Amino acid sequence: MAPVDNETLSSLIGDVYQCALDKExxxxxxxxxxxxxxxxxxxxxxxxxxxxxxxYHWGTPPESMKAYAETYARIDPLLTIGWHFDVDEPITVERxxxxxxxxxxxxxxxxxxxxxxxxxxxxxxxxxxxxxSTVGFxxxxxxxPPGDREAALIRLLAPHIRRATIFxxxxxxxxxxxxDLAAALDLxxxxxxxxxxxxxxxxxNAAAERFLATTDALRWDNRRIRARExxxxxxxxxxxxxxxxxxxxxxxxxxxxxxxxxxxxHVLPLTGGLRDRMGGQRNAVSAMFLQTVGDxxxxxxxxxxxxxxxxxxxxxxxxxxxxxxxxxxxxxxxGVARTTARTHLRHIFEKTGTRRQSQLMKLVLSALPxxxx
Numbered sequence: 001m002a003p004v005d006n007e008t009l010s011s012l013i014g015d016v017y018q019c020a021l022d023k024e025x026x027x028x029x030x031x032x033x034x035x036x037x038x039x040x041x042x043x044x045x046x047x048x049x050x051x052x053x054x055x056y057h058w059g060t061p062p063e064s065m066k067a068y069a070e071t072y073a074r075i076d077p078l079l080t081i082g083w084h085f086d087v088d089e090p091i092t093v094e095r096x097x098x099x100x101x102x103x104x105x106x107x108x109x110x111x112x113x114x115x116x117x118x119x120x121x122x123x124x125x126x127x128x129x130x131x132x133s134t135v136g137f138x139x140x141x142x143x144x145p146p147g148d149r150e151a152a153l154i155r156l157l158a159p160h161i162r163r164a165t166i167f168x169x170x171x172x173x174x175x176x177x178x179x180d181l182a183a184a185l186d187l188x189x190x191x192x193x194x195x196x197x198x199x200x201x202x203x204x205n206a207a208a209e210r211f212l213a214t215t216d217a218l219r220w221d222n223r224r225i226r227a228r229e230x231x232x233x234x235x236x237x238x239x240x241x242x243x244x245x246x247x248x249x250x251x252x253x254x255x256x257x258x259x260x261x262x263x264x265x266h267v268l269p270l271t272g273g274l275r276d277r278m279g280g281q282r283n284a285v286s287a288m289f290l291q292t293v294g295d296x297x298x299x300x301x302x303x304x305x306x307x308x309x310x311x312x313x314x315x316x317x318x319x320x321x322x323x324x325x326x327x328x329x330x331x332x333x334x335g336v337a338r339t340t341a342r343t344h345l346r347h348i349f350e351k352t353g354t355r356r357q358s359q360l361m362k363l364v365l366s367a368l369p370x371x372x373x
Contacts, residue, residue: 091134
């Protein structure tokens with residue numbers, strides 16, 4: 001990639017913000033950005049491990065889009081990528097999986113190879129408990145893998161692209177928040193805590209009070225939440241701070257009880273409308289929902305990665321099993337022997353404390369949205 005001077009960079013950012021005013025401008029903007037990244041296509045999409053929704057794309061033939069939607073989205077090994085990377089963190093093939101691992105997959109052989117696609121540089125724009133939204137640019141293997149320049153450029157552009165896409169709601173920001181809130185409130189006796197801009201807990205429901213009275217992982221201290229583990233307390237302090245949500249992002253983290261039980265916390269920024277629905281607490285800027293890992297409710301996949309130390313290869317297998325593939329089908333899609341897939345599965349059992357695939361799927365389904373009725 002050739003160096004991008006300040007004038008070109010300013011022009012690119014100007015194009016991005018033009019898209020906020022005219023969403024039809026995204027096609028030409030993605031084409032121009034793809035040219036800067038020496039890429040053959042550019043996409044803005046949102047996905048879970050079960051489905052993909054393309055908001056805007058350039059450079060992908062219509063017949064390939066159709067084939068992806070009908071066949072290859074179910075075996076795409078990249079759909080758990082959001083479990084391993086933070087928002088605005090540059091992502092390449094090499095950072096998620098070894099290139100030879102990708103070449104062995106059915107997805108590479110049947111979908112990427114005819115398009116002469118291989119390397120990509122991407123960044124996560126936003127994550128919720130149910131979906132991940134990304135912008136990415138794919139290029140041929142002959143061009144070579146993206147380097148530090150590409151990573152620096154996409155990291156710089158990402159906040160501008162996010163603001164422009166949020167303007168039109170194409171990363172489903174409001175829908176994702178609504179899904180997260182509805183999922184949390186659907187949980188029976190879910191602990192819910194509201195925080196003001198100073199990080200003070202100004203309201204807690206009865207379930208939260210019971211939780212804090214019976215756990216040694218979290219406790220009250222002068223209307224602030226303290227944690228048994230210093231690292232968890234630092235995460236809580238950062239998550240409920242008003243500055244943590246300047247881009248409107250939700251945040252997730254995990255912690256464990258002394259007896260080994262594991263929990264996830266999901267912190268949502270509260271807009272005026274959400275404050276009304278949470279009981280009219282106009283001073284509340286964030287809400288924390290606590291959930292026991294293993295409950296069959298949406299839980300960010302990254303929490304499972306943090307709790308159990310799952311590798312990208314293991315989550316790729318999990319994603320295929322969760323999409324109703326058998327172990328043999330998953331092995332074939334990944335281009336590995338069944339014995340290799342069984343070895344991965346055994347390691348996942350050991351890490352998660354499960355013994356059977358049905359137990360594992362019950363745990364994993366807590367990280368996936370329920371299928372639509």
